[in-house]
Amino acid sequence: MSKKNTRGVKRNKASSSRVNEDPGSDLEVEMERQSRRSARARSDTQFDTSKFKSSVTAMHYGRLRSLRFIEERRVELGSNEFPDFQKELEERGWMKLAKPPRYFNHEVVRQFYANSLFSEEAKEQRKSWVNGIQVNYDKDTINNCLGNPWDPHTDDEDDLCDYQTQELKGMNHLNGFSKDKVRKKLCIEGLDTTKMKGGIYRACMKQLPLIWMNFLVTNMLPSSHVSDLPLTKACLVYSILEQDSVNIAAVISDHLAKCIGNGVKSMIFPALIHELCKLHNVPMNADNELPLQYPITAAYIQQNCKENDLDTAKAEFARKLHETQPEQPEQVPPTHEPQSSQMDQILSQLQHMQEQWSEIQSQQAEDRVQRAEDRLLLQQGVHVC
Known part of the structure; x- marks a missing residue:
């Protein structure tokens, strides 16, 4: 039996086997598929x-x-550890927050x-x-x-604390706060902060602002970014150190709403x-x-809120500036050739290219004529060398 006939026999056997199958099997398969689809739909709509x-x-x-x-x-x-920090917490009534x-x-x-x-x-x-x-x-x-x-000053729902009032002023691209004043208040004395860009570097901060920073990024304005203090958060530390009134409940509610909104x-x-x-x-x-x-203890503060000496702060400041400074593009040395001479050179090159192109076109035209003549001679039976 040929291979072709063998394949035909196999196809006939397969067809015969399908005919002999239970006709209800296809229905069962389809019902199973529908059941699975219904189960997936129920899982999408059912919840606790x-x-x-x-x-x-x-x-x-x-x-x-x-x-x-x-x-x-x-x-x-x-009771005697870091009294300035603890006194501020107590006077502001933030002990439950702490x-x-x-x-x-x-x-x-x-x-x-x-x-x-x-x-x-x-x-x-x-x-x-x-x-x-x-x-x-x-x-x-x-x-x-x-x-x-x-404790609100009035029954007005929009009664604002000093910190919120400064935020709403919208001056100097940092609400109502002065960038220079904020940096000077938080940074080590003697450090030139006029070149500081963006947030305030930890290595440049005094110890008390550092303690407030560590408390702020977990309990007041939580953030996973702790390598430096963004200016928007630094303003809150500044207000605390300046003895401004702060409605911490409003600050937390706004921050929580922002987190959810995002x-x-x-x-x-x-x-x-x-x-x-x-x-x-x-x-x-x-x-x-x-x-x-881990709580804020004396050991935690000594490890994470250590104030650097001025020389160390300057060195860290310089290193940070170098890291954040964008790379300068490679400078192309200026040409000393007069502008008119450059134009003459360009025009000369263009003229030379045009002459070359004209010669190429002329040569191509001559070649086409020669090929046409050769074909004519061949047709006439003349041998072309």
Whole structure:
């Protein structure tokens, strides 16, 4: 039997086997596919309504599992350790801010952030939901949670502190703050900060501003960027050192709203959110608790807030300037040839190129004529050498 006939037999056997199959098998396959599609659809629409406002916020919760927490730090100093820093905290009524709970419930914090993205209305009204209970994070609620450190001067809802007033002035491209005054207040005396660009370098700061910086980037305006102090954050440290009034509850509420408005890149204020949930009587499971970062102790300050001497600060300042200075493009040495001479040279080159092109065209035309004559002679039977 030929190979062709063999292939035909095989095709006939395959066709016969398909005919003999159970006709209901195709229906069963299709029903299985529909079942799987329905299961996927249910998984997209089904969610725990006791925890999440929608399937979208439930998906946000899953995404948040890959994000990091920026935990607060507790201030744990002896009564005689760094008294200027501690005195300022006490006089401003910020002791609850400095003494957050040692643990936070990571489950309720993730729920808070997931449901805070529920709608634009929720963002505008600064509210979220945890375990089905609404949790507000407006300035008045946060002020209450922190023990009411801000005592408004009037009943006006827009009553602003000195720091907020300066922010709204909008002068000198840094709100109402003077860049030079801010840098001079925070930097080591004798250091020329006029060439400083961008934020304030840690190596150039005095010890007390450094302590406030470390407290600020975890408990007041949390950030993962700690290599230097951006000027927008430096202004808050400046206001504190200048004894300006600061409505810290409003500052925190604005920063939290900004974080949520930007889609939540990291989960800030976990201990504060834990306390806000307690304030709203949200039920919590103690098994879901995580500890805060290492506290601000005397040992921590000596290691992370050490003030450099002037020479070291100058050397670090120079190194930073060199790192941030953009590379200069390679300079092309200027030509000393007069402009008119350059033009004459260019025109001469163009004329020479034109003459060469004319010669090429003439030669090509002669070649075409010669080939035509050769073809004619060949047709006439004349041999062409």
